[in-house]
Amino acid sequence: MNAPTPTQLLSPTLPRAVPQALLDALAARFGAQCSTALAVREQHGRDEGSLVAPPPEAVVFAQSTQDVQDAVRLAGEYAVPVIPYGAGSSLEGHLLAVQGGISLDVSRMDQVLSIDADDLTVTVQPGITRKALNEAIKDTGLFFPIDPGADASLGGMAATRASGTNAVRYGTMRENVLALEVVTASGEVIRTGTRAKKSAAGYDLTRLIVGSEGTLGVITEVTVRLYPLPEAVSAAVCSFPSIEAAVRTTIQTIQLGVPIARVELIDANSVRMVNQHSKLNLREEPMLLMEFHGSPASVQEQAETVQEIASEFGGNAFEWASTPEERTRLWAARHNAYFAAVQSRPGCRAISTDTCVPISRLADCLLDSVAEADASGIPYFLVGHVGDGNFHFGYLLDPNIPAERVAAEALNDKLVARALALGGTCTGEHGVGIHKMGFLVDEAGAGAVAMMRAIKQALDPQNILNPGKIFAL
């Protein structure tokens, strides 16, 4: 089953009227915290992905859990959709008002509520971004490792089960969210989980809400695990004669159990774009950007092991970045790859693939797809959290050439089919949103999707929480 075509996405499939009475009630309750200005609505009606839809009818800026409760209850009275909004950095159309409704912006709920350094946990409001969180805890000797690239909000990261560059060592939001406060569809507040590291107390509501993309509840507090800042950190770049050599180095590193903290593939296209964008002189060959965390002895041991593996596959000698400044510069290059790529083709929109496969299948999945991408003639870049078997092709589309989008979606269809056949998933970290609904059915099967839908219907009988995402409903 293929992804929906762009034209299907341009208008709401089931627009619901937002009665003036609701807008009046929101204005009365929220005053200046509620806006119906077109610019505000348009800014809240899109994300960083390439899909578009008419904007929501109003935006409520929540400043407290009580605000969230009241907004959800008012929307519920009129059976009008509510779309939670954090930093707006999602990629799969998660924030689009495809069934109309209001946007519920929690970005002003950005406080750190409790730093429990002795337990390696922190509890925050959902609007705080990951960079702001790390800034707030910088004196504790701890850090929050999950890094999806964008400076996403913690609530949004939980809602989409985000991961990114450090996940190979530290896990994803699935492993790192300990507890949530959630406003349900009826406007009730519940808590899922405790600060205990593990629990067998009933259904795992925390993990059910994590990755539910705003469809089961609005996250109003997040408790996450923190980690001691590693005693030693070293970053290295290694260039390879081919993507295959870089990928095989990664596979062997993981299979040997090296606890590498980051191992990012950057293809030659990306390096070229990053060099231009960030005024760098990186060698324009496929490369791995790696980071090692641990004691000085452990870091050295890990790096030596990986250097040996890389050499076997023709990799060059590691270039090291041992000072924080050098590391920051290198990682900025990685994080800017997306923007560097988009700027390399003025006016383009990027669509990003997100397959993830078992590590032994990574070469099988990736190399054939590179050949197909090269053959298509569409400009693209390739980056990946390859230690997890997850990678992203970014196709740079001219919106004036609809055939390019069709061709890029066809490439993605093939890639997803290949990943599923290899035991993988259509989405390692971006989520389903609107764009991957068809792929989800291919991957999980109709029975599992029916189970998801039954849960949604049980917990949100009016279908007001971010409707039209993950599955058709």
Added chain:
Amino acid sequence: MNAPTPTQLLSPTLPRAVPQALLDALAARFGAQCSTALAVREQHGRDEGSLVAPPPEAVVFAQSTQDVQDAVRLAGEYAVPVIPYGAGSSLEGHLLAVQGGISLDVSRMDQVLSIDADDLTVTVQPGITRKALNEAIKDTGLFFPIDPGADASLGGMAATRASGTNAVRYGTMRENVLALEVVTASGEVIRTGTRAKKSAAGYDLTRLIVGSEGTLGVITEVTVRLYPLPEAVSAAVCSFPSIEAAVRTTIQTIQLGVPIARVELIDANSVRMVNQHSKLNLREEPMLLMEFHGSPASVQEQAETVQEIASEFGGNAFEWASTPEERTRLWAARHNAYFAAVQSRPGCRAISTDTCVPISRLADCLLDSVAEADASGIPYFLVGHVGDGNFHFGYLLDPNIPAERVAAEALNDKLVARALALGGTCTGEHGVGIHKMGFLVDEAGAGAVAMMRAIKQALDPQNILNPGKIFAL
């Protein structure tokens, strides 16, 4: 809210008739795979816990997913409960036929279906035990770390979100189950998850089923993560002048981020019982039993760090067990603590507490409870996966003295209330079953439990899957 009293548990709360027509249909479909013999039913009507109820009306021995489907469908036709049964080693009354019905024994579904050593995963049938699994993969250089003590089945471990001694380093079943095959209440087969290490593809049905105690589906396949056997393993025992000294050593070890693989507290009572049972000469003082995994350098580094911490708190010099034989003997002592304790008071039944708190609160939670246990006069032992903040008091009750049970439950009530006030959970790893339903409401709140119940009703509208567990329904 307190745990139910024993008398509430002795008879089914809502017994449902098992019509002769169902028994006839099961006999016709399953032949010798179905038994109504009292001895077989009685063996399947209890677990390792102390609660009792009348046995199920029949036991079906499934040998395939199709068998499970057919048994569930037949039970569904008559709206009769189905209780999945693996190794029978649960502790909270999970297997008791409190609403009547049939037991569905999957222990004959014990095959390894696929060893994917290159991906560090294995897929098994639910009846295989953890020891049999590790035996089956011993030539791969990999191992499955989750060790709840009992030689539990993988299906049961998934169903109860088991953890145990290695969880401090390797996580629990929550972190280590990648995918499941599940037979739903309607007899349909679904698959949750893939072999990819991470995914953002829709609701996390894997984590929803893990820990659902057989109430949402019958697990028929389990895919779990494996780990490379560590290059070096060292086990050490350290005796301490007090429980507090052992606990504070543990807290500091975790807070420093030492990646210790196991750190088990064994109190002086337990050591005495184990010495008698296993003919050992361990020093009868509170002790920590530790294991370090990694490269030789890393293991040495970890051990030196922990020895330093222990010395600060008055711990003795580590006694090392570096050969596999010595390690096995030590860990057998730990694993036999339960049986050693039960044998120390002939005829007794043990009830085990299972609180888990954030690591900084471990001393606060544990030490006051030790004082209360000592004051009660009831024989007890104390063991714990203290690196996770999880510990178990085992109260050894004379079933002929009902007052002892009342007193032990009162001690547990106090302990749970204390753990919850400290941000912890009533159950780190044993699950809710029948015994902790009241505690679950205290911990999660009525709203969260109502959400669990709504999910249950949506996925099992006839309430046939292990009814009467986790919450009243």
